Amino acid sequence: xxxxxxxxxxxxxxxxxxxxxxxxxxxxxxxxxxxxxxxxxxx
Numbered sequence: 263x264x265x266x267x268x269x270x271x272x273x274x275x276x277x278x279x280x281x282x283x284x285x286x287x288x289x290x291x292x293x294x295x296x297x298x299x300x301x302x303x304x305x
Contacts, residue, residue, distance in 0.1 A: 275281060282288030
């Protein structure tokens with residue numbers, strides 16, 4: 263029935279790596295995740 267198909271492109275543009283690197287807060291997030299030992303990928 264009501265199964266919403268999320269757009270992968272929209273998701274990437276909103277919360278992908280490049281989107282994160284564009285903002286100061288996003289850069290902090292990446293830095294924090296790297297320090298926690300995560301790989302570069304963001305969800």
